[in-house]
Amino acid sequence: MVSGVLKASLNELNLSLTLLSGQAFRWRKRNDKQVWFGVIDSFVFDLRQNAELQTIEWTLLNHASNGNKRRKLNEEDINDILIDYFNLNYSLSDLYNEWSKVDENFAKIAPNFLGVRVLRQNPHENLLSFICSSNNNIQRISKMIESLCTKYGTFLMTDDEFGDIHAFPEIKALCNADVEADLRKLGFGYRSKFIAKSAKMVEEKSKTTEWLLSLREKKYDDAHFELMQLSGVGAKVADCVCLMSLDKSEAIPVDTHVWQIATKMYLPHLKKNKSLTDKAYKEVADFFRHRFGDKAGWAHSVLFCSDLRQFKK
DSSP states (O other), rough: OOEEEEEOOTTTTHHEEEEEHHSSEEEEEEEEEEEEEEETTTEEEEEEEETTTEEEEESSSSSSSSSTSSSSOOHHHHHHHHHHHTTTTTTTTHHHHHHHHHHHHHHHHHHHHOOOOOOOOOOOHHHHHHHTTTTOOHHHHHHHHHHHHHHOOOOEEETTTEEEEEEOOGGGGSSSSHHHHHHHHHTOHHHHHHHHHHHHHHHTTTSSSSSHHHGGGGGHHHHHHHHHTTTOOOHHHHHHHHHHHHOOTTOOOHHHHHHHHOOOOIOGGGGEEEOOOHHHHHHHHHHHHHGGGHHHHHHHHHHHTTSSSGOOO
């Protein structure tokens, strides 16, 4: 166990808004309601926001990763992990100022939703998590992801409050013939087939290179197209992965919340559509990109967050 401090004001990173905004599903509040507990790759963290000191106080609970097979990390190493995961290399305050100047709706919403950042996640975890998100809610997705990790992930540690903690499964662990049946028993329903098929497809594509990671180097349209060849991956899931793990900040996942925001605030003529067609999806996404620029996906995440039920107060 090792502890340290990361500089980050509430305006630059609001843990509660960011971690509850439906981007990642392995973060939980401890009983004291002050500390966030979660897993990043094979690292288990406690995180506490200190708004007064403008810091994130962290504790790495399993000091070395992968069963102590690698060297122990120093404070700078761990800060680098958190800086990468929380995408802290960009000034969010500057971006908020830019978006507020070009959009009055954003300017009204922003003061109550400061510090919403787009995470930079492991692409494999991000992909399979959002395959699970189809017709689902955040609480149930979180339970499914924990079941997946417990069944197929590497054991990391035992926590006094949350019990045994496992890493997110490696893709190859989800490629055996029993996976689909096992997932159905765990309550994944029709998503079981999508996860099993997509895992095999990713493993096949990764024989010579880390295929999903390699998509970070491709243009947005190309990465989005390749993702949509996977089982259970439509335009929205592909955009979630592009935005939240593949560095495509122009990606706009259009779901019910974004659709409602768009028709209410920006594109009222689309209300006549009874469903979100491919054409309407593209029109909404293109509008956001034109309005907010090359980091439109980040601006979209703030507006999305503002429409979530848990933040309505």
